[in-house]
Amino acid sequence: xxxxxxxxxxxxxxxxxxxxxxxxxxxxxxDWVQLSVFQCRLNAVRHAELVQLLxxxxxxxxxxxxLMDMGPADGxxxxxxxxxxxxxxxxxGPAIF
Numbered sequence: 092x093x094x095x096x097x098x099x100x101x102x103x104x105x106x107x108x109x110x111x112x113x114x115x116x117x118x119x120x121x122d123w124v125q126l127s128v129f130q131c132r133l134n135a136v137r138h139a140e141l142v143q144l145l146x147x148x149x150x151x152x153x154x155x156x157x158l159m160d161m162g163p164a165d166g167x168x169x170x171x172x173x174x175x176x177x178x179x180x181x182x183x184g185p186a187i188f
Contacts, residue, residue, distance in 0.1 A: 093134035097161040100129045100141075105153040112148050113156070116141075130180070132164045 100117060104110035104127070117123070120141050121131030133141065138158075145156050161167060171178045 093136065095132045095134050095164040096138070097164040097167060098131045098133055098138070099124075099159040099161060100131060100156065101159075102127050102149075102156040103154065104149065104156075106150070109148060109150065109154065113145065116144055116148065124178075125176075 098121070100121065102110075102113055102117075104113050110127075114127075117129045117131075120133065120137065121129040124130055131141070142158070149156060171180075
């Protein structure tokens with residue numbers, strides 16, 4: 092099995108239509124944390140796929156996307172300070188094929 096890394100993805104998309112497209116794309120790759128912030132468990136193949144799809148969606152002169160690699164998803168315990176709503180880390184669930 093390919094090693095998954097935990098990524099935090101944040102974005103600033105200047106156009107509402109493009110923002111919605113990025114949001115819908117991200118929902119297929121990870122869990123929504125808050126406005127324009129997702130956490131994702133991705134292996135190398137899924138990471139490359141996400142980067143390519145995002146690269147094709149954004150307008151490079153105006154938009155900004157940051158993917159932060161937090162390390163191996165199963166080997167880290169994120170230290171998070173969450174004010175207001177509780178923070179819930181991604182749990183790896185069963186895969187049904």
